[in-house]
Amino acid sequence: PATVTIPPLPACRSDFNQEYTLSNNGADTLVIDSIAHGNAIRITAPLPIILPPSTSIKIPMKITVRGTGMIREDIAFIEKTCQWRFRGSVTGLRTAPKIFTALPVDLGTKLSCDSVTDRIVVVGFNNPTSFPMEFTNVYAQSTQNTVRIDKAPFIVPPGGDRSVVIVLNSSITQGALTDTLLLPFESDACEGLFKVPVVLRVSSVTVNQPKALSFDTLKSNVKPITKSLPITATLAGAPQTIVQYVEITEPFTTSMKPGLVLPHNRATSVNVTLDPQGIMVDGPVRGTLRYQLDSCAVPYEVQLNANVVVVGVDEEQGAGSARISVSDDGIVVSDAPGRVDVYDLRGQMIASGTSELGYIRFGGLATGCYLVTVHDEATSRMKTAITCIVR
Structure with missing residues (x-):
């Protein structure tokens, strides 16, 4: 053929075999001793090629494709004596991964x-x-x-x-x-x-942090307690590291989240919170804050502990014996052993006071319902009631 087409080639092969037919229609014997081609291909074939008069011969060639993309290269079979050139071409698309x-x-x-x-x-x-x-x-x-x-x-x-x-x-x-x-x-x-x-x-990295964080002793009727935990990461060869994983034992919660950046040699404070109001049994409460830095599998740990005293309601003495009633323009608490707080139903405190003789009155309250909490400091008891003023 006058033109050789490059076949589809796998990624790991750049050469293919091709037979090329040359014919001698003249009266003299031709001796071809070289093949010329462009830089995008390389051709090897058995040389010299001897063509007697009026004969044809199939030449086995190995064609190596050196370039990629669309290839079009001329080839020339050069006759030894007269330097005649018998021309053909190699064309096709060579793709590579x-x-x-x-x-x-x-x-x-x-x-x-x-x-x-x-x-x-x-x-x-x-x-x-x-x-x-x-x-x-x-x-x-x-x-x-x-x-x-x-x-x-x-x-x-x-x-x-x-x-x-x-x-x-x-x-x-x-x-x-x-x-x-x-x-x-x-x-x-x-x-x-x-x-x-x-x-x-x-x-x-060296992490400097407390081994444990204690909430000491607290009562179950207090608001959530939050404590600060300082963490310092000292690094050699990096300006910072990143927290990738965090877990904490309930009922403790933490502000630490994955993605938190710990800069080199500078303390970062995270919060740990304990809400004791859902705890129903007296005694120690223990937990663990675990977190991982970067993609390291071994976590860093901080032990958490507290001692919770469960506060209940005594219906016969102390806060439990307090009587809550409604007057013309407010709320009256009798037999109150200590501090009394009054909240609206949105949870906002609107009045507070401590009775001296077991009696306290909150006047000037608008029509509506209120949450009244009576505290007994001596017994750590508490009584709550919802009272409504209707006019």
């Missing part, structure tokens, strides 16, 4: 963890060829890293884009490491190789 992830893959600065911790490398491939690409293994050139493909084998289909997840473990404890990951693949019975450079920086 590529990595569309920005290289080198920068894993950022990670903490040196107390345990082996997975680092995740994501590499995206584009495969414009007509053949699938299959990856089964990955290798690290550095002996300080071990790697594996998550959910191998990993296949990039023809004409498709896919991202492979590589799990990396590193033994370095501080500093920077540049490595190259080797990703061999198979496609249409041939083998190819991708090289992926990665950069990993490791920072050491």
